Amino acid sequence: MHVDYQSLRFEYRRSPDQSAAQMAHHPVVVVGAGPVGLATAIDLAQSGQRVLLLDDDRCLSHGSRAICFAKRTLEIFDRLGCGDRMVEKGITWKLGRVFHRDEPVYSFDLLPEGGHRRPAFINLQQYYVEGFLLDRARSLPEIEIRWDNRVSGIVQSAGKVELTVETPEGEYRLLADYVVAADGARSPIRKALGLESKGRSFRDRFLIADVRMKADFPAERWFWFDPPFHPNQSVLLHSQPDGVWRIDFQLGWDADPVAERAPERVIPRVRALLGQEAEFELEWVSVYTFSCLRMERFRHGRVIFAGDAAHGVSPFGARGANGGIQDAENIAWKLALVLRGEAPDSLLDSYDMERAAAADENILNSTRSTDFITPKNEASRAFRDATLDLAKDCAFARRLVNSGRLSMPSTYRDSPLNTPDADTFSGAVVPGAPALDAPLMVDGASDWLLRRLGGGFTLLHFAEEAPVPPDTVPPIRVVTVTSAEDAEGIAARRYDTQPGTTYLIRPDQHVCARWRRFDPDAVRVALDRATGRG
Amino acid sequence: MMLNTEPNIAAPDDFYEALLAIHQDLTPEQSRAVDARLILLLCNHIGDLDVLRQAMARAREGIEPAGRDAIIAIQA
Numbered sequence: 004m005h006v007d008y009q010s011l012r013f014e015y016r017r018s019p020d021q022s023a024a025q026m027a028h029h030p031v032v033v034v035g036a037g038p039v040g041l042a043t044a045i046d047l048a049q050s051g052q053r054v055l056l057l058d059d060d061r062c063l064s065h066g067s068r069a070i071c072f073a074k075r076t077l078e079i080f081d082r083l084g085c086g087d088r089m090v091e092k093g094i095t096w097k098l099g100r101v102f103h104r105d106e107p108v109y110s111f112d113l114l115p116e117g118g119h120r121r122p123a124f125i126n127l128q129q130y131y132v133e134g135f136l137l138d139r140a141r142s143l144p145e146i147e148i149r150w151d152n153r154v155s156g157i158v159q160s161a162g163k164v165e166l167t168v169e170t171p172e173g174e175y176r177l178l179a180d181y182v183v184a185a186d187g188a189r190s191p192i193r194k195a196l197g198l199e200s201k202g203r204s205f206r207d208r209f210l211i212a213d214v215r216m217k218a219d220f221p222a223e224r225w226f227w228f229d230p231p232f233h234p235n236q237s238v239l240l241h242s243q244p245d246g247v248w249r250i251d252f253q254l255g256w257d258a259d260p261v262a263e264r265a266p267e268r269v270i271p272r273v274r275a276l277l278g279q280e281a282e283f284e285l286e287w288v289s290v291y292t293f294s295c296l297r298m299e300r301f302r303h304g305r306v307i308f309a310g311d312a313a314h315g316v317s318p319f320g321a322r323g324a325n326g327g328i329q330d331a332e333n334i335a336w337k338l339a340l341v342l343r344g345e346a347p348d349s350l351l352d353s354y355d356m357e358r359a360a361a362a363d364e365n366i367l368n369s370t371r372s373t374d375f376i377t378p379k380n381e382a383s384r385a386f387r388d389a390t391l392d393l394a395k396d397c398a399f400a401r402r403l404v405n406s407g408r409l410s411m412p413s414t415y416r417d418s419p420l421n422t423p424d425a426d427t428f429s430g431a432v433v434p435g436a437p438a439l440d441a442p443l444m445v446d447g448a449s450d451w452l453l454r455r456l457g458g459g460f461t462l463l464h465f466a467e468e469a470p471v472p473p474d475t476v477p478p479i480r481v482v483t484v485t486s487a488e489d490a491e492g493i494a495a496r497r498y499d500t501q502p503g504t505t506y507l508i509r510p511d512q513h514v515c516a517r518w519r520r521f522d523p524d525a526v527r528v529a530l531d532r533a534t535g536r537g
Numbered sequence: 538m539m540l541n542t543e544p545n546i547a548a549p550d551d552f553y554e555a556l557l558a559i560h561q562d563l564t565p566e567q568s569r570a571v572d573a574r575l576i577l578l579l580c581n582h583i584g585d586l587d588v589l590r591q592a593m594a595r596a597r598e599g600i601e602p603a604g605r606d607a608i609i610a611i612q613a
Contacts, residue, residue, distance in 0.1 A: 389573035
């Protein structure tokens with residue numbers, strides 16, 4: 004069944020909170036039903052936590068916004084119960100090609116190895132992502148969504164947050180233990196608390212056109228520097244579902260942002276790329292400038308900022324929405340534990356540490372890409388052009404060409420929640436790293452490691468035969484992978500296993516400790532540390 | 538490794554002549570392109586980022602910025 008998620012309108016319904024004699028109390032209020040807010044609410048609800056989700060209008064996002072969703076994000080969507088729908092609808096891709104003028108100079112394969120359930124990337128319009136997340140959220144009784152509920156005031160005092168909420172029927176107030184502000188780049192909550200997001204903006208303008216057409220470009224990311232059809236500027240082409248193509252034309256700083264949006268200006272640019280006979284419709288057109296910025300801290304008392312509210316990047320690298328979804332899963336399990344009284348409030352500080360480091364990594368990568376695409380002085384321009392000229396026949400220069408370093412999940416290397424290795428390990432899954440997927444055979448049926456991990460703290464135990472770990476562990480789930488199940492030995496390689504190797508995995512599927520042999524005392528200490536009790 | 542600033546080129550005058558020769562009859566813009574390519578080729582040949590950073594710092598010494606990058610500080 005096709006649903007036009009862009010045109011859905013949701014009903015505003017009066018809540019009993021609006022006429023309550025005393026302010027209603029909610030353990031956690033998530034503000035903003037975008038991808039980050041929805042993911043946060045679903046994750047909290049899946050751990051049994053009641054959530055109130057407020058949104059300032061009655062619809063999902065429309066037009067050209069995030070489109071590239073990375074493998075790690077899809078794995079998170081799997082855990083949130085909507086990964087299949089995303090992947091079925093999305094356009095799967097992993098190859099990027101870079102052209103200089105009319106010649107290919109560089110290409111990259113974002114997932115050259117097999118043995119992963121999810122592809123490197125899918126392209127999917129943000130309104131579908133939000134729609135699928137919303138459908139999932141609506142199936143969870145723990146989540147209450149209030150449309151047309153705009154937060155207009157916020158005060159923190161005496162261990163509570165007081166929110167003033169405006170509705171079509173006037174305003175009301177409510178109390179929350181914690182608020183997750185996922186209210187977007189212009190975050191009204193950030194402003195209401197007198198906080199800032201700071202950074203830099205690039206002196207350049209980009210025309211983003213989503214075009215509906217029949218075309219036979221492959222499902223790859225194509226990036227041109229100085230192509231004949233758009234001289235001296237760059238162009239990016241991406242395929243989206245429903246025959247929609249994202250075309251991103253660099254215009255330069257002097258372009259008139261209003262005039263450039265006019266169809267009579269846009270259509271010739273698109274024709275120059277597609278050919279004069281091309282038939283297409285403009286689905287969406289806008290002109291943007293890009294910035295990289297972040298808040299100094301993502302946690303302010305009982306208010307936690309996530310996604311674009313906390314940090315912003317330029318789109319080259321698909322690090323905005325992907326970074327935001329990783330914020331969501333980082334804060335959700337921590338909030339759930341704190342609200343259940345199973346972890347101290349200070350655990351939430353680790354959200355700020357881990358996700359601020361991730362934001363810095365995203366901003367660094369995004370800034371470097373934008374510096375390459377939009378040279379900021381004559382020397383940057385000269386080196387950029389020299390790199391592209393040399394890239395044609397010098398391998399080293401191809402590695403310098405930067406049209407976007409695409410989103411990878413952060414490894415929380417310096418997180419206080421990690422237990423440093425006492426044993427010797429090789430491989431990429433260090434403490435702080437997201438668990439890697441691997442194909443398994445379980446009872447003759449194929450399965451995936453990440454699917455078996457699920458959520459919650461989990462001990463991942465590798466053994467010759469199951470089941471090995473004794474039942475002396477604190478109450479956490481044990482997933483045993485035998486060498487027979489790991490038939491291809493991919494898990495063994497990725498996790499550098501020996502019989503007895505044990506990983507402690509956090510609810511967000513990041514590794515926080517690992518050992519060569521199972522030791523219940525060590526597990527208990529590591530678990531305390533990972534929940535802020537250590 | 539330390540950046541070597543001691544004489545290291547066997548025939549310094551030949552080198553210098555060759556360096557100027559690649560710029561013969563070029564406009565400043567063309568020269569800038571040649572220099573940029575040359576720097577990239579040499580940096581890759583050296584490879585050691587620590588040495589490269591020392592060379593960059595030495596090259597930049599004593600030059601006070603008199604221009605301005607096209608970047609805008611923002612606050613949201």
